[in-house]
Amino acid sequence: MLALGKLLELTLTDHEPAEKTQVTTKGARLRWLGEGALEVRPAENEDCGLDLLLSAGIHGNETAPIELLERLLHGVANGKIIPKARVLFLFGNPAAIRKGERFIEQDINRLFNGRHELSSGFEALRAAELEQFARVFFSKPGRSRLHYDLHTAIRGSKIEQFALYPYKEGRKHSRRELVRLAAAGMEAVLLQSKSSITFSAFTYEQLEAEAFTLELGKARPFGQNELVNLDKLEARLIRIIEDTEPQGESSLDGLQLFSVSREIIKHSDSFHLHLPADIENFSELSKGYLLAEDLAETRWVVEEEGARIIFPNPKVKNGLRAGILIVPDSGQRLG
Numbered sequence: 001m002l003a004l005g006k007l008l009e010l011t012l013t014d015h016e017p018a019e020k021t022q023v024t025t026k027g028a029r030l031r032w033l034g035e036g037a038l039e040v041r042p043a044e045n046e047d048c049g050l051d052l053l054l055s056a057g058i059h060g061n062e063t064a065p066i067e068l069l070e071r072l073l074h075g076v077a078n079g080k081i082i083p084k085a086r087v088l089f090l091f092g093n094p095a096a097i098r099k100g101e102r103f104i105e106q107d108i109n110r111l112f113n114g115r116h117e118l119s120s121g122f123e124a125l126r127a128a129e130l131e132q133f134a135r136v137f138f139s140k141p142g143r144s145r146l147h148y149d150l151h152t153a154i155r156g157s158k159i160e161q162f163a164l165y166p167y168k169e170g171r172k173h174s175r176r177e178l179v180r181l182a183a184a185g186m187e188a189v190l191l192q193s194k195s196s197i198t199f200s201a202f203t204y205e206q207l208e209a210e211a212f213t214l215e216l217g218k219a220r221p222f223g224q225n226e227l228v229n230l231d232k233l234e235a236r237l238i239r240i241i242e243d244t245e246p247q248g249e250s251s252l253d254g255l256q257l258f259s260v261s262r263e264i265i266k267h268s269d270s271f272h273l274h275l276p277a278d279i280e281n282f283s284e285l286s287k288g289y290l291l292a293e294d295l296a297e298t299r300w301v302v303e304e305e306g307a308r309i310i311f312p313n314p315k316v317k318n319g320l321r322a323g324i325l326i327v328p329d330s331g332q333r334l335g
């Protein structure tokens with residue numbers, strides 16, 4: 001196995017490899033770009049024209065996606081996967097991965113799209129660095145751009161694997177990408193309805209990539225992910241990397257669509273969320289339900305028909321989202 005194929009080991013031991021570029025037996029080029037960042041280039045004349053960014057470990061305790069990227073990279077490094085796409089592998093928050101924590105000082109996934117400039121500390125610096133890796137990677141004109149930012153969730157979920165699709169004014173969500181996600185095992189897609197400060201929102205809004213946050217199950221420590229079944233996603237990612245996806249797929253069967261109705265923002269320490277601590281993602285909330293209260297008599301009451309809650313978290317810092325209210329979507333506005 002080429003030393004650069006062991007990106008996770010290098011990252012966990014905070015080690016800089018002596019050799020920064022290596023070539024696989026199949027002619028693919030691996031290039032170490034910095035901590036937790038490795039670019040794969042297909043052999044000469046093999047390039048299918050796709051630039052694929054795969055990130056994981058934006059939250060350090062979300063290990064199943066990190067293990068998945070590690071398997072893919074091993075496959076490339078030992079010649080079992082023959083890349084036709086350019087691929088950038090990124091482990092988002094190395095220090096947090098080493099500690100097995102979601103973050104050290106602050107959540108990196110709230111520091112993109114310029115937010116890092118308003119902050120300080122190493123997570124702000126890392127967010128700027130991740131933006132720069134992505135910006136350089138997606139700077140080649142005339143190529144397709146795809147970004148999957150892989151996560152696992154804090155709590156259990158009625159729908160285990162789903163994607164969040166960022167939003168940009170004037171840009172339509174792509175039906176074709178949803179077909180791809182369905183084939184990759186995603187059971188639902190949440191269409192965002194406003195700009196955001198996450199990594200996938202940055203690559204979608206600023207770098208013209210098709211970009212998604214993928215939620216793949218419940219977060220557990222390394223080696224304890226047997227309940228997170230990533231077989232379908234892994235098989236699809238290998239097909240994307242090798243450019244062997246089937247032609248003419250069009251089915252969205254089994255894929256539920258939702259749109260984001262509102263983000264619940266925690267404004268102060270007085271914020272109180274009226275949900276049981278063990279509530280699952282996608283739990284339904286009835287109209288009229290008092291979901292949360294905050295200072296100055298702010299009340300969050302469910303007004304939407306068919307509303308469900310995801311990512312409820314009253315422990316976030318003030319000013320950040322403490323949950324997302326979603327509603328079923330007919331898919332009529334897909335492009």
Ligand SMILES: O=C(O)CCC(=O)N[C@@H](CCC(=O)O)C(=O)O
Nearest residue numbers: 109151153154155164198213311
């Ligand atoms: O389980 C939770 O509450 C959070 C899981 C998680 O990390 N989700 C991402 C979603 C990013 C997005 O909105 O695209 C996050 O909160 O950063």
Ligand SMILES: [Zn+2]
Nearest residue numbers: 059062151152
């Ligand atoms: Zn996460």
